[in-house]
Amino acid sequence: MSTPDGLPPLREVIAKLGLTARKSLGQNFILDLNLTRRIARAAAPLDDVTVLEIGPGPGGLTRALLLEGAAKVVAIERDTRCRPALEAIAAHYPGRLEIIEGDALSVDQAALVQDAPGPVKVVANLPYSVATPLLVGWLSVEPWPPWYELLCLMFQREVADRLIATPGSKVYGRLSVLAQWRCEVRLALTLPPAAFTPPPKVASAVVTLTPRAAPAPACRLTSLAAVTAAAFGQRRKMVRASLARLSEDAEELLAKVGIAPTARAEQLTVADFARLAAAYEARKDKAG
Template sequence: MTTPPPLRDMIAEYGLRADKSFGQHFLLDLNLTGKIASLCEDVSDVTLIEVGPGPGGLTRPLLELGPKRMVAIEMDRRFIPALEATGEYYATPFEIIEGDALKVDEAAIIGDGPAIIASNLPYNVGTPLFIKWLKADPVFWRRLVLMFQKEVAERIVAPVGSKSYGRLAILTAAVARARIVLKAPARAFTPPPKVESAVIVVEPLPEGQRFTDLAAVEAVTESAFGQRRKTLRKSLGVAAGRANTSSETLLTAAGIDPGARAETIPPDGFFALAKAWRAARG
């Protein structure tokens, strides 16, 4: 392996600029990108997937880890030549897929064996991508190392009763454990965003501990948290109507006080509610 030119030089050479319409902010802090890559830990037996690599700030330390194989998914074709040039400096088999990560079938890409996804996610698609990976069946990833807006990261790891607790934390808890491991100031990016960012590590629960009916979880949490200030007896009405039953019936079946509010119910309570909703819906 030889050393690629400095990232800023490559950005200048290829005339690259961040496009706000794609939620792009270049991560050029070498200390930070190195720390993020290290969170992947042992990658010797995995396909390492990076989504939205842009000019390759995180791509370089990921390639240096020496994964069995690395795949970068980038929908902005302006970055493809720079990424191709970067890959030539490393021994790791490196493939670039030009396309929308929301439409890519990751399981088909990786084939046999586990995958790790590491990404400085574009702000405008970070949450949909994360939910897509949570819903993957079977779960194809061994670990997710993802940078989000700090507010989104806090919603993912939020404990019951907190202001950030809601649908995202419950969906995450259904299939995985997540924790915030790094925070990144706006000045680490070019151009600097208006918000701070944070990196989370997500690992799937053992198969027997996952709650897999995420469609039902989404139905009851969307209804319950749609009117946070109301009791579940009232806020659950939309979901109950979809199942041709009453809020009271669903809550009683789940063993939940109809007078409680959504933010006071732990994930297990919502999983019980999701089961009751699915049973009523048939």
């Protein structure tokens, strides 16, 4: 069977290598090149772009990224069983695929792409087991704006829903605030379990996060993290109560930024939290 890139169908590749997705690594393979190309296009344009890919597995999305015109793909994979499949792709696209063996949580990702001639985009069908820690790491990069131009990431649908959640939603929380304060967040496409091998128990979704040059209202990330942790840590309580653990003058801080002390965390907007964080850090800095 012919494929658009001239390489064997991925199903044949994994059968030949005896590859099976490992639950311990959070693996679920997408074998349909048409589908992986849709994911790659969500990160477009890719011309002159270096793509950092996390957990490429046997290379389904890798092939799509190269086929869609990525100048170079730097792929971090900890599963050594996938190396032969990735090396075959590298041979087919000379000089355009760099394979890094290692754990993306411990690898210095920025260093891998610091000499990239063009912009860097992170595109990945993330292993479910490390998706949230990786995302929090990317959103916590300092200084800001970060070293990447775009995050285009596959998550379990429940995580995607948290990222795009708005105030009033039951899934609106700390991750929603952090992501939306630092990035423009968009749901790009959804995928049913049947799109994967083996099929997971839940649906998945691709989300794009485009860093804001200057997140506003301005505050320190550490302050925003502290305020959201306190507020959402007791989300059923009024904010005057949930923030009391953080500051003895919680009601005064709330009044200063125009937030009703009887409001609950899920009712506050991203801007509310940022203003509250700025007031909190100003009071803390003044106190020494």
